[in-house]
Amino acid sequence: MAPAGVTGVNHITLVVTDLSRSVLFYRDVLGCRVRAQWARGAYLEAGSLWLCLELGPTAASADDTHIAFSCARAEFPTLAARITSGARVWKDNRSEGDSVYFLDPDGHKLELHLGDLASRLAHYRDAPPNGFCEI
Template sequence: MGITGLNHITLAVSDLARSVAFYTDVLGAVQRTASARSAYLELGPIWLCLEATDALTPRADDTHIAFSCAPAEFARLTEHISAHAPLWKENRSEGASLYFLDPDGHKLELHLGDLASRLAHYRDHPEKGVQVLP
């Protein structure tokens, strides 16, 4: 048997309390554990671990984590997040997206859509040069 899903995501953070506040207050995460060096948060089905570090290395590429929300919540969340986080990229993909940074510069995205909608988009737009495989 192969991989069955995403287990958890760990992000290194420079100020644990500040990051916990961002993820709980701005993104609505529920804090599940607390220690001097880490915190476990729950964001819908996602288990997110924030781990304090003294050696944070920001990435210069487009590597990021994309979160989903209900379509009816997208506008409200976009407005709320935009008021509390800097944006790092304009949306150029299928579906509505907001690209924002957490306090340590981790690149995040709020995205409407799923893999099925992305594949349908590429099927409908062969000029984009993406081959959808069976």
């Protein structure tokens, strides 16, 4: 029997430098629902995602670390257009499935992606990268 493990994402906390600006971005550009807000933070929902914005100092990372959001296939073009008009794109999509890679107001790297683990694995079965091994 395999040991107990994590079952998914519980929540994500992002440190932001301007709480009001970030709440507006996540609400108005990404369509998150604001559930609570206080002087130094806010809780938002996006589907099953619980997102915490916490006021404090921040620095954007120079690596590929990012958070990817999902949406309904029919909503992707509209949401992608809203994102690209309201946020800076940081990377061109080179992966399987439609994606938009963008920055929030504090430089957190985000992605809107159509697809799931099954579609990604199917893609790599057809065009395996060097050293790919499905377990």
